[in-house]
Amino acid sequence: xxxxxxxxxxxxxxxGYPPAGQESSFPPPGQYPYxxxxxxxxxxxxxxxPSGGYPGAGGYPAPGGYPAPGGYPGAxxxxxxxxxxxxxxxxxxxxxxxFSGYPQPPSQSYGGSPAQVPMPVGGFPGGQxxxxxxxxxxxxxxxxxxxxxxxxxxxxxxxxxxxxEPAAMTQGTQGTIQPASxxxxxxxxxxxxxxxxxxxxxxxxxxxxxxxxxxxxRQQIKAAFKTMYGKDLIKDLKSELSGNMEELILxxxxxxxxxxxxxxxxxxxxxxxxxxxxxxxxxxxxxQEIREIVRCYGSEFGRDLEKDIRSDTSGHFERLLVSMCQGxxxxxxxxxxxxxxxDAQRLYQAGEGRLGTDESCFNMILATRxxxxxxxxxxxxxxxxxxxxxxxxxxEFSGYVESGLKAIVQCALNRPAFFAERxxxxxxxxxxxxxxxxxxVVTRSEIDLVQIKQMFCQMYQKTLGTAIAxxxxxxxxxxxxxxxxx
Numbered sequence: 001x002x003x004x005x006x007x008x009x010x011x012x013x014x015x016g017y018p019p020a021g022q023e024s025s026f027p028p029p030g031q032y033p034y035x036x037x038x039x040x041x042x043x044x045x046x047x048x049x050p051s052g053g054y055p056g057a058g059g060y061p062a063p064g065g066y067p068a069p070g071g072y073p074g075a076x077x078x079x080x081x082x083x084x085x086x087x088x089x090x091x092x093x094x095x096x097x098x099f100s101g102y103p104q105p106p107s108q109s110y111g112g113s114p115a116q117v118p119m120p121v122g123g124f125p126g127g128q129x130x131x132x133x134x135x136x137x138x139x140x141x142x143x144x145x146x147x148x149x150x151x152x153x154x155x156x157x158x159x160x161x162x163x164x165e166p167a168a169m170t171q172g173t174q175g176t177i178q179p180a181s182x183x184x185x186x187x188x189x190x191x192x193x194x195x196x197x198x199x200x201x202x203x204x205x206x207x208x209x210x211x212x213x214x215x216x217x218r219q220q221i222k223a224a225f226k227t228m229y230g231k232d233l234i235k236d237l238k239s240e241l242s243g244n245m246e247e248l249i250l251x252x253x254x255x256x257x258x259x260x261x262x263x264x265x266x267x268x269x270x271x272x273x274x275x276x277x278x279x280x281x282x283x284x285x286x287x288q289e290i291r292e293i294v295r296c297y298g299s300e301f302g303r304d305l306e307k308d309i310r311s312d313t314s315g316h317f318e319r320l321l322v323s324m325c326q327g328x329x330x331x332x333x334x335x336x337x338x339x340x341x342x343d344a345q346r347l348y349q350a351g352e353g354r355l356g357t358d359e360s361c362f363n364m365i366l367a368t369r370x371x372x373x374x375x376x377x378x379x380x381x382x383x384x385x386x387x388x389x390x391x392x393x394x395x396e397f398s399g400y401v402e403s404g405l406k407a408i409v410q411c412a413l414n415r416p417a418f419f420a421e422r423x424x425x426x427x428x429x430x431x432x433x434x435x436x437x438x439x440x441v442v443t444r445s446e447i448d449l450v451q452i453k454q455m456f457c458q459m460y461q462k463t464l465g466t467a468i469a470x471x472x473x474x475x476x477x478x479x480x481x482x483x484x485x486x
Contacts (some may be wrong), residue, residue, distance in 0.1 A: 211482035
């Protein structure tokens, strides 16, 4: 898949790269266990990704506009989904033809946090200093002439005309679900009561309400339902629904922070660990989201998230996840290009430039730098090493730590593309990984699902709605399509 402006000209080709058979995929997972009262997951293993390049996009505007999550109003009550008060590769020869790049993001921006610490400058490979970026030390966002980034799956060679991109692609991120205007929690509670009363259930009435209300509004509906009827809405819904439809409805009625904490708990509960769930949540959330998840995990389940991670994982993967659950990533929007060049050199010398791998150097840089800073570092690495960072990670690491490090880099480059790929593989092949499908659609529905849909269409030449419609059925399909806006 080729994109206008990728790869840029002016850099020497790097023959024989990437190596044949290079793959970028998550390790196959096991079954995703649900707690008592939840339906068993219908789905299968996470299919391996074919080798190839992730589509890149030229001419995207500078990042900006990643919405911050709402505050966590307090700890959920034990026993079910609580009601809250108020509701709420790089890697192609930079100049070589035929290498596609990682899709450039619709705007992303992140909140402020600790200042960056300058680091000493060392020698670059071959004694050459990489070229300065346009604009020198201009603050992020800045349009930078990026390199080519093959190492993510590409499925068909298509050239895209970015002059016809919808305006939403250039105006930050946007969810498919917005708070309903003229919202009346008591009226919605009455509609749900009537839909479940008597013989049979009016699933369409339930779909019409839950798919057009924000998560905060759903919490208010839960509280109004209990006030009006003295009954628990979640228990009533569980008694009326089953299978994937029940799973999806219950996920929608969980407060977003509780749902993430619940997903992490169930990923580590019982025999086996669902490592890809840990990666998906801990490596992609903002500092505020992670800190709220850690607090909710302790208050709701009476457990320490970091201790559970240490007991269920090991080695460098354990260290990466422990770093992630601190919620201390730098979130300064400004990019220090000199630091990006220094970090790129350090990463090269910790991996490709030595015998063996200094894993702690990768962990330190990828766990502490802001996502805009990491994006500049990846670009500097590609310029300096004639090799993309994603491919270098694949060469230096394996297993879950490789997947975790790649997830961080991919989110720095284009978060919606990361989730679009996860959605694609949840529905690819025989069977459907319903737990991943539900989790991503629900958790991103008020954040960036619009951009995820657009990236899905660009990367796989079909709409997300088409993929969902062909892999699901019944009320479950209707509700998923209502959420994604199809």
